[in-house]
Amino acid sequence: MNTADFEFLASILKQRSGLVLAPEKAYLLESRLMPVARKFGFAGLPELIVTVRKERPEELLRDITEAMTTNESLFFRDMKPFDQFRNLVVPKLVESRQSTRRIRIWSAAASSGQEPYSIAIILMEMQSLLAGWDVEITATDISVEMLNRARSGLYTQFEVQRGLPIATLVKYFKQVGEKWRLDAGVRSMVKFKEFNLLDDPAALGRFDIVFCRNVLIYFDQQTKAEVLARIAKAMPGDGVLYLGGAETVLGITDRFVPITGHRGMYGIAGGEPALKSA
Template sequence: MRVEDFDMFATLLKQRSGLVLTKDKAYLLESRLMPVARKWNMKGLDELANTVRTRKDEALLRDITEAMTTNESSFYRDSKPFDQFRQLVLPRLLETRASKRSIRIWSAACSSGQEAYSLAMLLLDEQAKIAGWRIEIVGTDISAEMVERAKAGVYTQFEVQRGLPIQMLVKHFKQNGDKWQISQQIRQMASFREWNLLQDLSALGQFDVVFCRNVLIYFDQPTKTKVLESIARQMPPDGILYLGGAETVLGITDRFKAVDGQRGLYTPAAGGFAAPAAARAF
């Protein structure tokens, strides 16, 4: 790939998705954009690059952006965040939201929906505690293809084997050929929509809990700051933010602070999240 083409694609992706590509990732750019070139009946990446320069085709730009977006997810990924949610976060929310009996959860960069559906299955197991409550799970992703996959709730054998306990598979999924579809009951507990984290988030509304795990690692520091501060504006003072195990707010923003003793959990700096008495030993 020509250096000037790499620089052009890298700039385009940074502007549209926040993704930062370094020169050592040229091979990744080539392998993921060749299928886009073929889809658009182009001979190769040179023609693709020239077309992008001369014709601002939004559909083409979307295909390029989606091709480079990492869509990595699995059910109950890393497990600890879901243990924290069940034993620490949910009990606290049931205390503090008792008057309005409503909880909103956001799965940001949700890919094909496994994180959102993992939360839905977890909440269904706790249905005796949340009877009469309005629980809303919203999943968003920059990729239209991933959003449609999430809405369908259909997964391959490989995908359901990654992190999903067999009892959950039997209980909540129906096999159809070589694919598995999650039950309508679970699908109705989550909604999905296309959204770019670099956009204005205000239209999404306020969220009590935000899962934004393993997303910031692809951004440079100014973009990380922008995204975290945008998220902070969509949360109440006692909300909870989940980041990935390798991610932090230190040196990036002062809008969040870590929850004591809970790796990966953050709360708005202006407020605070206190564990319920029954869960403080967790």
């Protein structure tokens, strides 16, 4: 692919999703867009690019963007954030939300569902503490294909082997042919919606806890700062934000502060401390 075509496609991707594609990743464009070219009946990428330049068909642009997202995910990814969620964050919210008995959680780059379903499984296990509570899990992603996969609750043997304790697998999944289907009760706890992190999340409502993990790494500094500022506006002063292990707010925004001793967890700057520092 020549430089002009690379730059053209990279700029479309950045504009539509915030994803930044470095020139050394040009090979990714080629390998991931070939199936899109075939799906739309083009002989190859040059023909696809000509059509995008001339007509900018929305359906094609959407598929190009989706094809360029990295959707890698696993259940209970990195484990520790989920332990902290179970042992510290939820009990603390149960104390502080006694008057409303309502907790809202947002998985903001939910991919194929492993993250919101890990949250749902934890909450299912905490049923006795949460009896009579209204707990909502909203899971969003830019990729409609991923959201459909997530809604199906179907996972391969490989996917359930990554991160899921065997006891959890046995308790909450049923084998269906070569795949495993998550229990309907757990699935019904998560509401999936298409949402682009470049947009204003105000219509989604306010969230006590936000998981925005392993997506900011694909954005440039300015986009990260803008996304984080919008998320901060959607959270109360004692809200908790989870980022991925390779992500931070430091040097990017002053809307969040790290919660000392709890790696990957951030509180609202100037808000009430969500948790005591460890």
